[in-house]
Amino acid sequence: MNKILIFILLFVVTYSKSFANKLEFNGLNKLTIDDLNRITSIDLLRDTFTLFEIDQIVKDLYASDLIEDVSLADLSDNYIITIKEYSIIENIYINGNIYIKDETINSFLSSKNNQIFNKSKAINDLKNIRKFYETQG
Numbered sequence: 001m002n003k004i005l006i007f008i009l010l011f012v013v014t015y016s017k018s019f020a021n022k023l024e025f026n027g028l029n030k031l032t033i034d035d036l037n038r039i040t041s042i043d044l045l046r047d048t049f050t051l052f053e054i055d056q057i058v059k060d061l062y063a064s065d066l067i068e069d070v071s072l073a074d075l076s077d078n079y080i081i082t083i084k085e086y087s088i089i090e091n092i093y094i095n096g097n098i099y100i101k102d103e104t105i106n107s108f109l110s111s112k113n114n115q116i117f118n119k120s121k122a123i124n125d126l127k128n129i130r131k132f133y134e135t136q137g
Contacts, residue, residue, distance in 0.1 A: 021047070021048065021077045021078050022047070022077070022078035022079075023044065023046075023049055023054070023057075023078065023079050023080075023081065024078060024079070024080045024081070025044075025080075025081050025082075025083060026080060026081070026082040026083070027082045027083040027084055027085065028083060028085070029085055030085055030088070031066060031067075031083070031085055033045070035066070036061070036083075039060055039061060039064045039066070039067075040056065040057050040060035040061065041056075041060070042056055042057055042060075044057070049079065054072065054079055054081075057081070058070055058072055058081065061081070061083065065086070065116065065118050066085060066086060066116055067083055067084070067085060067086065068084045068085065068086045068119075069083070069084040070082070070083055070084075085116075086116045086117045086118065086119075087116070087117045088114060088115070088116055088117070089111060089112065089113055089114065089115050089116070089117050090113065090114070091113055092106065092109065092111065092112075092113060094106070099136070100132075100133075100136065104132075105129060105132070108125070108128045108129060108132055109125045109128070109129075110124060110125060110128075111125050
């Protein structure tokens with residue numbers, strides 16, 4: 001009898017925690033809920049979400065090139081996802097360059113003005129510049 005009671009209690013606690021009344025997003029500056037809806041396959045305009053769906057949403061947001069960081073707060077009746085968006089590149093400046101024209105270096109860059117900053121692109125750009133300088137001697 002005690003085992004059945006414990007099982008029922010665990011089931012009720014687990015089931016009640018598997019849904020939240022609401023999902024909120026904090027930290028949206030340039031992005032909108034519609035933008036986030038395009039990133040994930042889960043409809044963000046619904047009223048309730050399972051823990052599995054919340055986990056999938058967070059994973060989808062992390063995998064996006066538009067979002068730098070994601071954190072999740074689990075409150076008693078809702079979830080709050082806080083997003084840190086990548087910045088927009090306003091201008092790219094080449095400093096300390098004497099022998100090679102800036103335009104030549106810019107042609108090797110995958111990062112461009114008015115695009116969202118992407119850390120992996122920036123690292124790749126740095127590698128490409130180093131390779132180019134090595135080939136020039």
